[in-house]
Amino acid sequence: MRRPRFRLTTVVVAVALTAAACGGTSDTDSGDGQVSLQFVLFGDAAETAGYERMLEAFESQHADIDVTLSPVASQDELLAKLTTSFAGGQPPDVFLINFRKYGQFASQGALEEVGPYLADSDVLDPDDFFEVVFDPFRFDGETLTCMPQNVSSLVVYYNQDLFEASGVAPPIEGWTWDEFLATAQAITDGEVYGLGTDPSLIRIAPFVWSNGGEVVDDLEAPTTLSLDEGTAREALDWFLDLSLVHGVVPPDVEEQSESSESRFLNGRLGMYLNSRRVTPTLREIDGFTWDVAPLPVAPGGQPFTMLHSDAYCMAGPGEHHAESWRLIEFAMSEAGQRILAESGRTVPSRRDVASSDVFVESEAPPPSAHVFVDNAEILRATPHTATWTRVEKAADDVLEQIYYGRIDREEGVVRLIDETRPLFGAGG
C-alpha cells in the first residue's frame, strides 16, 4: 500500500518543480501591463555603455516597455547564447548581430523579418540610411531581415607620432600598396613594427577586391573560395609577403606575446588594421596622437574596403514584435543613433547622424572620422549564407598558419581551398 503512494508523491514533486522552473521564465508581462523585452548584444564595458544610455532614453519615452540588456563578451559567446536560448524556446526579443553571422538563423526561419515593419513605419524612412548596408541583411535577396545600425569599415589606424619620428608622410586618400609597404618598412625598427593585422579572411578580402579579384566564386550562391588563382591570388600573396618576405608585421612569437592591438596602444606599432569597433578602446590613449586613413589601393586597381555592420534582429517566435519594433525604431531614429555615435562605437547608418557634429566633427579622436563616411561609397561585403561562419573559421585557421610561416605557402593555399570547400554546402 505504501509503495504506490511514494511513487505518486515523487511524480507530484517532479511536476511541481518543473512547473515552478518553467513558470519563472515564461512570464514577460508584469501585473501593471508593462511589457518586458530582452535585448542581447556582444561587447566590452566601453562598448555597451552607449547602449545602456540609449535604452534609458527609450524607456523614459515608453513607460509601458521595460528593456533588459544582456551583454556577452565575444562574438562566439553571442552565437552560443542565441543558439541555446532559441533551442530552449526563450530567444531574446531583440539582438544585435553581424551580417556574416545572422545567416544561420535566417536560413532556419528563426527571425521575424523587419521589412514589412519598416514599410509601415511613420518614424523611419529607408532613404535616410546608407543604401549599401541593407543588401547584406536581405537574406533571401529581397525582404529586409534585420535593421542595420552601423556602416563601419576596415581602416588604417596610425600612430601620428611614430610617422613623424620616422619621417614618413601621413597616408592620403588613394595611396598605393607600394606607398603603404614603404611606410611600414620605414617605421619597422627593432621593437617597433610598421603594421599589425589579423591574417583573417575579412582583412584580406578588401585587398583582393582592390586588385580586381573575388573572395568566393559566386557572391549569391558561393561554392568555394577563389583565392588560389589570378588577381585574387596575387593580392593574397602580396598580403602574405608583408609577414613572410618584408617582415613589417610582428612575427609569430611576438604577436603571441603581445597582440597588435596592445602593441598599438603602447605606441610600438605604426599602423593597425581594424574597424570602428576599436575606437572606444583607442580613445583611452594619452601618450601619442593617432588618426585613421583609408586602405591603400592596388596598382591600377580600385579602392575597396570591407563592410562591418551589425543589425537589430527580432526573434521569430516572440510575442512582443510590436514592442520590439518600437525599440528598434527608436534605436534607428536620429535621437537613438546620436547617443550611440557619441559613445564612439558606431559609424551611424543614418546619413544625417553620420554627417553631424556627434560623428565627423566630434572632439574625440580620430580627427579624420570622415574616412568612415567616405568609405560608404567603396564598401563590399562577404557572403552571408547559412554556413559562412564555419567557412570563415576554417579559413582563418589556415591563413594564420601560412601568414606566420608555420606551414608552406603553396601547401597552405591548397589546404585553404580544399578544407573550406565542403563547408559551403554542409548541412546543419
Added chain:
Amino acid sequence: MSTANRGAPTRRSEATAGARLVQGAGTAGARLVRGAAWYTAPFALGVVLLLVLPALTTFYYAFTDHTGLGDPNLNGLANFRRMGSDPFFHASLRASLIFAALAVPLRLFVATGMGLLLAAPRRLGRWYRAAVYVPTVVPDIVLALTFLWVFNPLYGPMNGMLGALGLPTPAWLGTPWGARSAIVIMMLFPVGEAFLVVLAARRSLDPSVYAAAAVDGASPWQTLRYITLPQLAPLLLLLAARDVILTLQVNFVPAYVLTDGGPGNATLFLPIYIFDQAFEFLGFGYGASLTLVLMGITVLFIALPLLVVRRWGFLRR
C-alpha cells in the same frame, strides 16, 4: 593471555547483536530501506531530470537533423555517415586520442608520485600536501588564464626558465606539438583528488609489512615495486579509468581558453568540436551524434583495461 580474556566477551556480544539484527530484518530492515528511498528521492529526482532525461534526448537528437531552432526530423544514420567524410571530426578524434594517451599516464604518475612521497610524516608535510592540492581548487578559467601567461613565448616564465638553462624556447601555443604539450603540462597540476586518494590509501597499508620488508633488507625500489604498487593496483586502475573520463571530456574550458582548438586543429578535442557544432553552427543533431561517439570511446577505453585485468581477481575486493 590477558588479551584473549578481554576479547572474549566482546566477541560474544557482537554475536548477539548480529542475531538481533537478523531477527529484526523483517520490520526494521524494511523501514530502513524505505527511509533510504525517501532520503535519496530528491537526489534521484535531480539525476533523472538533469542527467537521464537530457541523455535520452541526446540519443534521440543524434538521429535527427535538429538545428535547435525548428522541429527535429529523424534522418537515420545520416549524422554518423557525415562523420566518415568530415575531416574536422577526424582531426578532432586524433587530437582527443593523442591528448588522452599523453595526459592520463602522466597525470597518474604525478598524482601517485606525490601521494607516495608525501604520505610519510615529514617536516612541513602538511604545507607540501596543501600545495599539491591547491591547483585543483583553482577554477578552470583561472588555471587557463594563468597558463596563457606561463606559456607566453617572450614574457612567460616557462620560456624564461628554459632560456636561462640554455634550452630552446618554443612558440608554445603556435605549433601543434607545442600546444598539445602546453595543455598536457597545464593538466598535470589539477590532480589533487587522485593525489588525496593515493595518499590515504598508502597510509592505510599495514605498516608491519614494511617493517618486515625492512628487516629482510628490501631496497626502497623493491618495497615500492613488490609491496606498495601491488597493493595499490586496484585503486590505481580505478583512478586511471576516472582520469580517462576526465581527460576526454572535462578538458573543455582550459583548452577552449588556451587554444580554442588550434593551431591547425591540433587541440580541437571532441568536447570543443561538439560545442562548435552545436552552439556556434546550429548543428544540435550532429553535435548529439558526436556526443554519442565520445561516450562510446570513453566506455571502450574504460572497459578494455577492466576486462583485461578482471582475471587478476582483485576487483572483487
